[in-house]
Amino acid sequence: MSQLGHLEAGSRYDLHVGISPDAPDEDELQQGTQGAFGYCHSYETASRYDGPGLRVVLFVSGCLLRCSYCHNPDTWHLKDGTYVSAKEVIDRLAGFAPALRALDGGLTISGGEPLVQAAFTRRILTGAKRLGLHTAIESSGFLGDRVDDRYLSVLDLVLLDIKSSDPVTYRAVTGRELAPTLRFAERLAALGKPVWVRFTLVPGLTDAPENVEGIARFVAPMKNVEWVEVQPFHQLGAFKWKAMGLDYKLSETTLPPSTLVSRVLEQFRNAGCRAR
Numbered sequence: 001m002s003q004l005g006h007l008e009a010g011s012r013y014d015l016h017v018g019i020s021p022d023a024p025d026e027d028e029l030q031q032g033t034q035g036a037f038g039y040c041h042s043y044e045t046a047s048r049y050d051g052p053g054l055r056v057v058l059f060v061s062g063c064l065l066r067c068s069y070c071h072n073p074d075t076w077h078l079k080d081g082t083y084v085s086a087k088e089v090i091d092r093l094a095g096f097a098p099a100l101r102a103l104d105g106g107l108t109i110s111g112g113e114p115l116v117q118a119a120f121t122r123r124i125l126t127g128a129k130r131l132g133l134h135t136a137i138e139s140s141g142f143l144g145d146r147v148d149d150r151y152l153s154v155l156d157l158v159l160l161d162i163k164s165s166d167p168v169t170y171r172a173v174t175g176r177e178l179a180p181t182l183r184f185a186e187r188l189a190a191l192g193k194p195v196w197v198r199f200t201l202v203p204g205l206t207d208a209p210e211n212v213e214g215i216a217r218f219v220a221p222m223k224n225v226e227w228v229e230v231q232p233f234h235q236l237g238a239f240k241w242k243a244m245g246l247d248y249k250l251s252e253t254t255l256p257p258s259t260l261v262s263r264v265l266e267q268f269r270n271a272g273c274r275a276r
């Protein structure tokens with residue numbers, strides 16, 4: 001059993017490693033505690049980027065993907081997170097709730113992947129709803145099969161990362177299969193659950209016109225998709241790869257020029273998506 005710690009405010013660009021060395025592997029986590037405890041990286045208190053209004057963003061640990069452009073490799077493993085109680089997270093959130101409500105915001109759980117610790121994140125989302133907050137998760141959708149009706153009932157928005165429309169590219173980028181993400185997207189569409197699709201634009205990796213076109217065509221008919229957000233690749237997380245002794249293959253990759261960003265936005269808009 002990991003030692004209980006305290007949740008620290010911070011930033012997605014803080015480096016956290018080796019805090020809970022006896023944590024289980026993220027792909028073997030049992031949800032036996034009913035989500036009363038879990039592993040977190042940090043939280044930010046004033047994001048205007050991760051959902052509507054002003055957001056508290058909680059970064060939880062654990063991810064089964066290994067995206068080559070990930071800026072948070074220190075969220076991949078539960079052992080790098082701090083073991084905290086859901087109650088502490090919710091109590092901390094309660095202090096911000098009046099401001100979040102006043103500014104039409106709420107809670108976004110990101111990571112890592114919130115669905116690795118589905119029982120824990122569901123419990124936190126439930127607490128947030130009791131505080132009258134709008135709730136969102138940012139997810140790759142790879143573990144979408146873990147989302148049941150109870151989970152969806154306390155979730156107002158999914159920020160769904162669709163990293164590629166091409167299974168070969170998706171595997172090259174993430175090390176995993178594309179199909180579960182598309183399946184989750186289709187399920188959310190059938191239920192009418194609001195979604196913002198996020199696409200990370202990486203020169204030489206995800207920028208092929210046909211790759212973008214494939215996502216655009218897939219998403220355009222989905223009435224529940226309120227936005228497609230194109231996220232230009234950046235190097236802000238590169239230092240983490242180096243500090244953790246990981247093999248970072250994108251050190252020479254440049255930021256996408258504005259002409260490329262414009263082309264990709266245009267592709268989404270021409271297909272009928274609201275894109276920004």
Ligand code: SF4
Binds near residue numbers: 064066071112140
């Ligand atoms: S899904 Fe997110 S947290 Fe997981 S490896 Fe990819 S970018 Fe990193």
